[in-house]
Amino acid sequence: QVQFVESGGGLVQAGGSLRLSCAASGSTSSIATIGWYRQAPGKQRESVAFISGGAFTNYVDSVKGRFTISRDNAKNTVYLQMNSLKPEDTAVYYCNTPSNVAKDNWGKGTLVTVSS
Helix, strand or coil: CCCEEEECCEEEECCCCEEEEEEECCCCCCCCEEEEEEECCCCCCEEEEEEECCCCEEECHHHCCCEEEEEECCCCEEEEEECCCCHHHCEEEEEECHHHHHCCCCCCCEEEEEEC
């Protein structure tokens, strides 16, 4: 199973931007769908964005127009560009495959904190 290491989180003011990276332990070219998820303090983990092998993308309504997911199979890396950040975007962000999610197999994530 491919595992992921997330990075790029940090503290940013509302309205700012961050770019998260997700490095895979193996080739991403064979993975059909990869997603970004997040878990805010005291809340359940939620889906944020998905990208297919054909680069089709899907976003949760709350981030549409602000976040962009992309993948670089040559680097085995998935990205999440986050613009116009809001305090409610504060969470630990994870990337994962649906297969790993079904097995409750997660990485450490990267913390994003948005100050008002």
